[in-house]
Amino acid sequence: MVFNAVLFFAVLFITALFLYLAYTFKRDADKAAISYKGRYHIEVSTDFAGNGLSIYVNDSLLMDGTMPDTLVSFDINRFAEEHALLIVDKRTDAVTPFNLSKEGGKIVVKKEGSEIIVEETPSRF
Numbered sequence: 001m002v003f004n005a006v007l008f009f010a011v012l013f014i015t016a017l018f019l020y021l022a023y024t025f026k027r028d029a030d031k032a033a034i035s036y037k038g039r040y041h042i043e044v045s046t047d048f049a050g051n052g053l054s055i056y057v058n059d060s061l062l063m064d065g066t067m068p069d070t071l072v073s074f075d076i077n078r079f080a081e082e083h084a085l086l087i088v089d090k091r092t093d094a095v096t097p098f099n100l101s102k103e104g105g106k107i108v109v110k111k112e113g114s115e116i117i118v119e120e121t122p123s124r125f
Contacts, residue, residue, distance in 0.1 A: 042107045043108050
């Protein structure tokens, strides 16, 4: 009879502990769903017409292919604490990294000779 009472309280304690931990982890998971303010407007100039480019923001591929004769632009919302823009020239396999600001803004990618130039204008939002 005493053994059954001890077993009952042990099961009750373990159940209460499980429920406590389950709700604690749920609150931590809710904190992980953070949204960031800011937007990036990326423009790739016509200097790259006919060249193969790959454009990444962090590890997300935005574009992979041959550039057209027109201006190409992307609008991206911030999705992480910090962002890096990576431009890969497929002909030379040269990588041009650029750290993006935390506020967002307009980024213009140009080519002067064989060098890739990235210019950023802060956001006015």
